[in-house]
Amino acid sequence: MKNKTTAGTWIGFVLILVWCLLPVVWIISLSFKGPGETGAGSPQFLPSDPTLQNYRDILGIGSVTSGQEATAGDFIAALRNSFFISLIATFLAVIFATLAAYAIARLEFRGKRLVLTMALAIAMFPVVSLVGPLFDMWRTIGLFNTWPGLIIPYMTFTLPLAIWTLSAFFREIPWEMEQAAQVDGATSWQAFRKVIVPLAAPGVFTAAILTFFFAWNEFVLAISLTSTTGSRTVPAQLSFFVGPDPFNPPYGTLAAASVVVTVPIIVIVLLFQRKIVAGLTSGAVKG
């Protein structure tokens, strides 16, 4: 009986790994295939003749395949846009959300439930509904195809998740410790910095990771509210890599670009998996 359950768990464990990682391994394998292999009729999983050419094309290092000269420049511009837009949106959203979550967790005020309900409503909001009106408004006020034009909506749509996650975290903080430190002779600043900040930091950090994931991933607004590589982010840029022949997209280049933009996600997940899981579940279910 005991052995049977262990075996079942083992099988489940392997199945989960295969299910989660197979497409990732597949895209990595594809990124090392040359154009001869990604062309017609070579469906083997692993590359038979691995090449770094796709990475050279995408990053503009060394000799670039002819016809792909513009790819690297566009991709790197998109990476830069994605990186800064996501980072700025995360930073600002977390500040706004920290203020709001502190108030929700610690203070009694009128309209608290309303704020939480509104956050929930926005978390479920169909983003596409806003694409038309935002497109129109942004063009009128000159935010179309600019960084702030994406940062502002990204902040808005990540605020709900950040507020819910943070207020759940803040409710668990033993705030009496602040007074206890003051009784022991700490100034209020010391009490805040040495007691409250270390307790609150993990929650704030977790909210920041989840916010960053959202902004890094966002696609609908990115294709609708940008028109050039001046502000187009990576997900949008990827969908524009069609290459010269629309019936034969540059599989290898796309795969290499996909791997490059997935690396930051994998690094963040490897470093902070415990925090991410705690944040994800605390935002939705009482943990």
Next chain:
Amino acid sequence: MTATQAPPRERSERRAAAIDSDRSKAENRLGQRLVAPAVVLMLLVTAYPMLQALYLSMFRYRLTAPDDREFIWFSNYSTVLTDGLFWQDTWNTVLIMVVTVAVELVIGFAFAMVMHRVIFARGVIRTSILIPYGIITVVSAFAWQFAFSLNNGFVNSWVPFIDDNFNWFGDHWPAMFAIMVSEIWKTTPFMALLLLAGLSQVSEDMLEAAKVDGATWWQRLWKVILPNMRAAIMVAVLFRALDAYRIFDNIFVMTKGAQDTESVSFLTYRQSIEQVQLGLGSALSVLLFLSVLLLAFGIVKLFRVDLAQARGEG
């Protein structure tokens, strides 16, 4: 004695009450000030454009012909609601939502059970389950599109009974299947993690008691585990269903709506941005918004989900 003592006490009580209400007033003010930036931003970026969409939806307004802008009441709505394409897209969207959420619920629950039991390599399993969650949806769509591709995908050669020359994107149902696979792969981890959190709240004692009373594994699952996870399941279903109803990225990358695989979101995007039909697009936006609202209301009413209660929000 009592007569002389009573008035001061009353006064001090009154003073205390005054201080108290002063303090609560200050707390009220501070609280409102702290949430104000977030609330203002959320209203400006969602409520205001939504009202704008409501207004624009009553115009015949195409960006390429701004001079022809004309107030036409609800004509855009009747155009949309009498168009077969809108209903086809709504059907696709509902189908994708129902199938993906149902499949994810089953796979996600199986994952949660395994993760709950695993006592080794928890970090490995957590990391691998978070990779699909964190990966860009567009990347997931490309990975699956290439996997199902006729030219260089592995699916045709790996899956038995599938002809090597089978074109997954050449027909409606196979294309829908490929889209759903990508959607399910990408979002199952979220479901699994929410269900795992619910699973860890089921009391071990209760399970032990059921076991002692002779309940089979199946009975324990249906009579003990699932009823006790109800809140977590409902929250997961609500979030995922509304998310699935907005499906866009996978369709955009994998089929661009070919073979009648368009979703309502994709139709709205096409009208608003590609065709710059802001009037008609706005009508679609409003309808999409209303259908999401209706869906949320329906799920909450149907399953009596109390989100505040699920989160311990007083």
